[in-house]
Amino acid sequence: MAEQAVKIREDILKGADSPEILGWLDKPPRAEVELKGKITRSLVEEISRIKKEPDWMRRLRLRSLELFYKLPMPRWLTGIEEIDLDALSHYVKPEAEFTQDWEDLPDYMRKYYEKLGLPELEAKFLSGLVAVYDSETVYARMKEYLKKKGVIVLPLEEAVQKYPDLVKKYFLKVFPPADHKFAALHGALWSGGTFIYVPPGVKVREPIESFFLIGRQGEGQFEHSLIVADEGSYVHWIEGCSAPRFVGYSFHNGMVEAYAHKNATIKITTIQNWSRNVINFNNKRGIAEEGARIDWVEGSIGSKMTYVYPSTILKGPYSSTRSVVVTLSKGPYLKDSGSKVIHVAPHTRSKIINKSISADGGVNVYRGIVRILKGAKNASAHVECDSLILDGKSKAHTFPHNQVDEPTAYVSHEAKTGRLSxxxxxxxxxxxxxxxxxxxxxxxxxxxxxxxxxxxxxxxxxxxxxxxxxxxxxxxx
Amino acid sequence: MSKGLEVVDLHVNVHGKKVLKGVTLNVGYGTIHAIMGPNGSGKSTLAYTIMGREGYEVERGDIRLDGESILDLPTEERALKGLFMALQDPPQIPGVRLTTLMIAALNKRQGSSDLTRVRDPKIVRRMYSLAEELGLSRDLLQREINVGFSGGEKKRSELLQALILEPRIIILDEPDSGLDVDGVRKVSEYLVNLKEQGRGVMLITHYARMFKYVKPDMVTVLIDGRVAVQGGPELADLVEERGYAYIRRRYVEGKDSTI
Incomplete structure (x- = not known):
């Protein structure tokens, strides 16, 4: 099984750049709805109307939009000025209704996913699979036994309709839109994505995967994933990203919010291989309650520029996190990354491992943050930051930042830079x-x-x- | 067409400095050719130039394998054609295990695109048994290349790679330095084996102590980037008895060529 899955995944990733896998590349299929241009109140309201959203969600979007207008452009972002936000398609609804059966998808789309081997992978390896195409979730399904245990795997839009109280409790609460301009923009324009809820004590053995595809150029993708693990539960969520190569750039501004209740464990694995003209901006944050654990593994290979900072707030005592970020910049590309951990409660533990590889003029930037608040007694944090530079043209910069306000806390930091001789x-x-x-x-x-x-x-x-x-x-x- | 490795009137600059000033010699299959000379005479430069290392500029002359010039080939293609160099002091390669490198090198020779996959478990068993014969511990094979290896372990690891990759011409740069007497004897036995298998051995050494166990078919003494004198095994004895200063006086300054 493993062998087969490997083959499939390999094809998926290769496929990200291969035109022959996308016979229809020359003329992308018509979208049912495409909203472009200036980001205005009426544009946001139109998205909300198409999704038939309840009023609370519409208001949340509009509040986010206000924040987007007000907040300054983050100064630490380099290169993002290349994006002309007003020229993007902010919402693209593909001509496909959401389904739980591959057979119901339009031919071209089903064939594409089949070529990528997703249905087979789902059958053999996963507990559940969610496929997001452009701005909408087109497919989501999970194994029957999980349904019986009360696990929820749904497009976020559907969860908003079916479980509004559950969604309301977490949505944009873990990562508030007021944090920065792009978080606010995401709050206003979010579309497509995954909602996962695991009830108390349930362990989801096999991973659940969401697969994101940008199907055209000049598109903004703003998918939102919300993962909630109730007390003592376990879930491993995998994100896969792909976009075929287009002439113009695309902009990805997704968000992941994770909430691990008491003694729950959430593992999040991302393998990002966007094509070389995607500007990839991520907002990822989790909150861990008492005894809970949130683990991030991020493998960032593709895209033109990537900004990704998996963050965990260790809110409850004895909660922990481990964040492993691997970035490869080979060629004239940038990866700006860094894990962030805020220790709020006593006896919290964190480990950050960051490994970057720079080659052929590639640049990696690390900006990690460890904050230990006063009162987080005996908290401990360990940061390891390794850079590998393969030639004289390539660069790696590290800007670690530790702020420790608790005298009993322990923070260690190791940094190494290796150069190929x-x-x-x-x-x-x-x-x-x-x-x-x-x-x-x-x-x-x-x-x-x-x-x-x-x-x-x-x-x-x-x-x-x-x-x-x-x-x-x-x-x- | 000549068989084996030929170096013809080789002039080499290293970072703008003239190091080899006309070296001609052959390493035939099934023979051991010892290259001797004092420090700085150009022995290692000769080896690196044969392997095509960056910065070793051939100003004049030629290097041929089985009659064909290899001067235009990059290092890896020379290796794939059957040249191998055991370095005097091989560098550490953090992160890469010794077995990984050997498997990758073998896969490359078999034309496989996946370098890391073990295609034949027999070869791994062979690595372990050869390592044991050479006196290398098993765990060393799984360690990062040369990281924390002793001097003797580095020499043995270089030889192990040569035995696994089965090159046609093996260049060994001071394989005896850092080895104890048992180590020297062991390495020498393998060199004799390699010769008997019909491989060409170019043995670079400063001292004649290896020749107690392995008799060279040819000896070339380099001094100041030139061939001072070439001859049979008796030349090694002469070096051992009289030293390089004598060789220099007699063959370089005295223009003698008889032994």
């Missing part, structure tokens, strides 16, 4: 490997300990993708 490269090539093959071995070695964090299927995929990045095939892009 000519002698090392010669040594490996003298064994018969090309420069790029030698580099891919070094990169895989650098990531070895991280691979163990991923489910075997996904570790193997990442393995393949990295080899591919350093092969001639990868170099074309």
């Amino acid at each position: 000519e002698q090392q490269l010669f040594y490996l090539t003298s064994r018969g490997l090309t420069d790029d093959e030698a580099k891919s071995l070094i990169v895989l070695g650098f990531l070895d300990e991280i691979m163990g964090e991923l489910p075997v299927e996904y570790a193997n995929v990442l393995h393949k993708v990295i080899q591919l990045e350093f092969s001639e095939l990868g170099a074309v892009g």
